[in-house]
Amino acid sequence: MHSESERTITPAPIPSARRPQTSAGRRRWLNGLRWNEETRAGLVFVSPFLFGFIVFTAIPLIASLYFSFTAYDVLNPPVWIGLDNYQRMLTDERFSKTLFNTLYFVVLHVPTAIPISLTLALMLNARIRGLGIWRTIFYLPQVTPAIAVGILWLRILSPQNGLLNQGLALIGINGPAWTIDADWVKPALVIMKSWSLGWIVIVLLAALQQVPKDLYEASIVDGANSLQRFRFVTLPMISNVIFFTFVMLTIFSLNIFTEPLVMFPPQVFGGQMGPQDSALFYVLYLFDQAFRNFRMGYASALAWVLFLVTIVIVTVQTIVSRRLVYTENN
Amino acid sequence: MSRIKPLYRVSPSLLKVAVLVLILAFSVAGQTLATVRAQDAITIRVWGYGLDDARAKARVAVFQQANPNIKIEPVGGALNTQQLLTAVASGDPPEVINVNRSQVGSWAGRNAIDPIDDLIAQDKFDLGQFYPFTIDQVKYKGKVYGIPQFVNLDLFFVNLDTLKKAGIDPASLDLGNWDQLLQLGAKLHVEAGGKVTQTGFDTKVQDGRLWLWSWANGVDLISADGQKANFNDPKVVEALTWAKAVVDAQGGEKARAAFSQTQNFFSPQNPVLIGQTSMTIFEQWLIGVMKVDTKANFRTYLPRMRNSQQGLTDATGSAFAIPKGVQGEKRAAAWKFIKGMTSTDAWLAGEKATFDASQKDNQPYTPTITGNIKADQEAWTTIYKSISPAYDDTVKLFTEALKVAHYRYSGPVASEINDYMTAAVNDALQGVKTPQVALDDLQKKAQQAIDDYNKQPGNH
Numbered sequence: 031m032h033s034e035s036e037r038t039i040t041p042a043p044i045p046s047a048r049r050p051q052t053s054a055g056r057r058r059w060l061n062g063l064r065w066n067e068e069t070r071a072g073l074v075f076v077s078p079f080l081f082g083f084i085v086f087t088a089i090p091l092i093a094s095l096y097f098s099f100t101a102y103d104v105l106n107p108p109v110w111i112g113l114d115n116y117q118r119m120l121t122d123e124r125f126s127k128t129l130f131n132t133l134y135f136v137v138l139h140v141p142t143a144i145p146i147s148l149t150l151a152l153m154l155n156a157r158i159r160g161l162g163i164w165r166t167i168f169y170l171p172q173v174t175p176a177i178a179v180g181i182l183w184l185r186i187l188s189p190q191n192g193l194l195n196q197g198l199a200l201i202g203i204n205g206p207a208w209t210i211d212a213d214w215v216k217p218a219l220v221i222m223k224s225w226s227l228g229w230i231v232i233v234l235l236a237a238l239q240q241v242p243k244d245l246y247e248a249s250i251v252d253g254a255n256s257l258q259r260f261r262f263v264t265l266p267m268i269s270n271v272i273f274f275t276f277v278m279l280t281i282f283s284l285n286i287f288t289e290p291l292v293m294f295p296p297q298v299f300g301g302q303m304g305p306q307d308s309a310l311f312y313v314l315y316l317f318d319q320a321f322r323n324f325r326m327g328y329a330s331a332l333a334w335v336l337f338l339v340t341i342v343i344v345t346v347q348t349i350v351s352r353r354l355v356y357t358e359n360n
Numbered sequence: 361m362s363r364i365k366p367l368y369r370v371s372p373s374l375l376k377v378a379v380l381v382l383i384l385a386f387s388v389a390g391q392t393l394a395t396v397r398a399q400d401a402i403t404i405r406v407w408g409y410g411l412d413d414a415r416a417k418a419r420v421a422v423f424q425q426a427n428p429n430i431k432i433e434p435v436g437g438a439l440n441t442q443q444l445l446t447a448v449a450s451g452d453p454p455e456v457i458n459v460n461r462s463q464v465g466s467w468a469g470r471n472a473i474d475p476i477d478d479l480i481a482q483d484k485f486d487l488g489q490f491y492p493f494t495i496d497q498v499k500y501k502g503k504v505y506g507i508p509q510f511v512n513l514d515l516f517f518v519n520l521d522t523l524k525k526a527g528i529d530p531a532s533l534d535l536g537n538w539d540q541l542l543q544l545g546a547k548l549h550v551e552a553g554g555k556v557t558q559t560g561f562d563t564k565v566q567d568g569r570l571w572l573w574s575w576a577n578g579v580d581l582i583s584a585d586g587q588k589a590n591f592n593d594p595k596v597v598e599a600l601t602w603a604k605a606v607v608d609a610q611g612g613e614k615a616r617a618a619f620s621q622t623q624n625f626f627s628p629q630n631p632v633l634i635g636q637t638s639m640t641i642f643e644q645w646l647i648g649v650m651k652v653d654t655k656a657n658f659r660t661y662l663p664r665m666r667n668s669q670q671g672l673t674d675a676t677g678s679a680f681a682i683p684k685g686v687q688g689e690k691r692a693a694a695w696k697f698i699k700g701m702t703s704t705d706a707w708l709a710g711e712k713a714t715f716d717a718s719q720k721d722n723q724p725y726t727p728t729i730t731g732n733i734k735a736d737q738e739a740w741t742t743i744y745k746s747i748s749p750a751y752d753d754t755v756k757l758f759t760e761a762l763k764v765a766h767y768r769y770s771g772p773v774a775s776e777i778n779d780y781m782t783a784a785v786n787d788a789l790q791g792v793k794t795p796q797v798a799l800d801d802l803q804k805k806a807q808q809a810i811d812d813y814n815k816q817p818g819n820h
Contacts, residue, residue: 104449109816190555190622207617210617211614302783306792323779324445
């Protein structure tokens with residue numbers, strides 16, 4: 031007897047001329063396709079993923095969509111309230127603040143992180159001594175636990191006796207209260223995050239090493255200087271990878287969680303995330319609503335709004351990228 | 361070559377039956393063994409209470425001596441609400457949790473913990489052995505949901521060296537006189553190179569002490585029945601306006617916050633001990649940190665009602681509770697654990713063990729406030745040994761403070777209201793909003809949170 035999952039496997043399309051015409055023949059063909067060894071092996075190999083995807087992704091995804099229309103505290107049955115959770119966001123000041131904080135961070139972080147990463151990748155792509163060591167050094171923050179990084183940077187950014195302000199004082203600049211002043215908290219987080227860009231550097235470095243050497247040679251023959259080679263060869267050839275890192279970094283930044291939680295724990299600011307909730311980012315607020323205020327329904331609605339915001343941003347980026355990203359086709 | 365004839369032949373059917381019988385026999389034997397073991401030892405999981413100090417170990421030892429068949433699996437550190445929420449929702453909760461008493465209402469209001477009145481009645485368990493206010497804190501809608509342990513009380517700490525340096529006579533301190541406190545704060549505040557080096561007076565209003573100062577001014581922020589918010593009462597506005605004036609007189613909130621980020625109240629470099637903070641509200645356990653200096657020149661006072669000599673304090677602490685879904689022998693074992701751990705004998709064993717551990721480290725012993733009246737009295741009078749007048753007077757002050765303890769609203773929306781409150785207080789302190797506007801906004805949000813909760817089916 032065939033299992034339910036086996037029955038739902040859609041056969042790959044084949045040219046109509048080759049399809050069996052009689053009903054008996056069709057049945058034989060379908061049965062043969064369902065039970066051929068390759069299909070079975072394929073199913074076995076993908077079954078762990080399919081199981082994981084269905085149980086840990088698809089079902090929770092659908093459940094969260096349903097919960098977003100309910101008043102649900104996890105411990106008691108959900109009660110259908112229609113669009114109330116979504117309407118609530120319109121009047122929720124902390125929601126507005128959290129959306130603003132998150133978008134502000136994305137706008138500040140993503141455009142600064144990519145050039146910094148690209149510069150580092152270009153440097154690491156050069157033929158310099160001890161290249162392996164340099165690459166390790168730049169990647170090291172990436173593998174340092176986020177909690178350790180957060181605590182370290184809290185000390186570096188301390189307005190009273192932090193290293194950064196002491197350094198700024200040496201050149202006559204009175205450093206801002208990075209961790210105290212609501213206006214400086216997000217720039218402080220951007221500086222801190224810029225320290226952990228190892229993964230982007232690695233991806234861009236890999237892209238740089240894939241640029242065909244003959245293109246550089248041809249451009250040199252044409253008289254291009256190093257800046258022109260970068261502008262007209264390197265950049266176009268790695269533009270698709272830059273776009274990829276741009277999109278990924280945007281998504282990661284929209285989901286920032288650990289660093290602000292470590293640097294600005296609510297107990298330090300008496301329930302607020304940073305001065306005047308300046309470090310309250312979207313996912314932190316979502317988590318807070320779900321697990322501290324017992325509003326899983328509202329948290330689910332927040333999650334879906336974040337999903338939509340992400341989709342919109344990535345769509346815009348994709349449309350814009352058509353004019354900027356070089357591909358084999360254009 | 362001839363085949364060797366077997367001596368006997370076993371039919372395949374017989375073999376199958378034999379295997380089946382063997383499997384059944386092993387299964388029955390296994391189940392019986394498991395049942396016997398289960399009767400021998402019951403394991404209970406305790407979340408939010410670690411066994412990593414001498415006090416906890418000694419208390420558990422006393423309990424286990426009387427209940428050798430109950431095995432404890434503790435998970436220390438603060439109670440992880442996410443973990444607990446999912447554990448209860450999935451029907452596999454820990455048997456006991458150690459929960460902040462201010463959160464009992466939140467958990468009870470959502471049916472995450474069960475009332476224990478039946479267990480109390482069944483054993484004729486005497487709730488009178490605990491301070492009455494601690495029992496009030498663990499009640500929700502008239503039912504008892506936990507047994508209290510530990511009490512933290514707000515005291516007024518003063519570093520006398522800094523007062524002397526500023527030429528202030530400690531005898532002139534009038535803690536009910538808010539104008540004097542404001543002036544003293546400004547006088548004791550010290551800056552060097554444009555940075556704060558000594559805080560004059562920290563009201564701790566930014567850390568939830570709006571409750572304390574509002575009580576001191578005669579108002580409770582939430583009505584006793586938990587239904588009415590009073591955040592924009594003129595007396596509360598007055599308290600916050602004064603607290604802001606205290607901070608402003610010392611360089612403002614940003615300067616205070618920047619300086620406080622460099623301080624560590626848990627270290628031997630405690631700001632009160634080393635004179636970085638002259639006067640502050642803090643919980644009484646601070647003497648346990650300050651004891652590294654037995655000659656520390658400090659004094660503790662009971663906070664006062666405004667323009668009065670009547671004392672008051674803000675009391676917090678935790679409680680053992682049993683989550684929803686714990687039943688049968690597990691519930692009975694959990695109850696035994698709670699009773700055992702909060703008994704006078706267990707507490708006294710804990711205090712003696714703490715005393716011994718302190719001696720071993722060449723440190724003096726400073727007592728805790730357990731919540732058990734008899735254990736506290738005995739620990740403070742017989743186990744505690746005089747350290748210095750400053751420490752001795754503080755321990756004596758515990759008794760007086762416990763008589764005037766106030767406690768905060770702990771209803772189902774307590775954490776939400778707390779978030780709104782701290783946001784409003786910080787907005788006012790940083791000058792983003794005036795105290796009146798900040799508290800008007802807070803009043804609306806807090807009342808809305810209470811009303812919204814009541815609107816949900818079955819909540820009122």
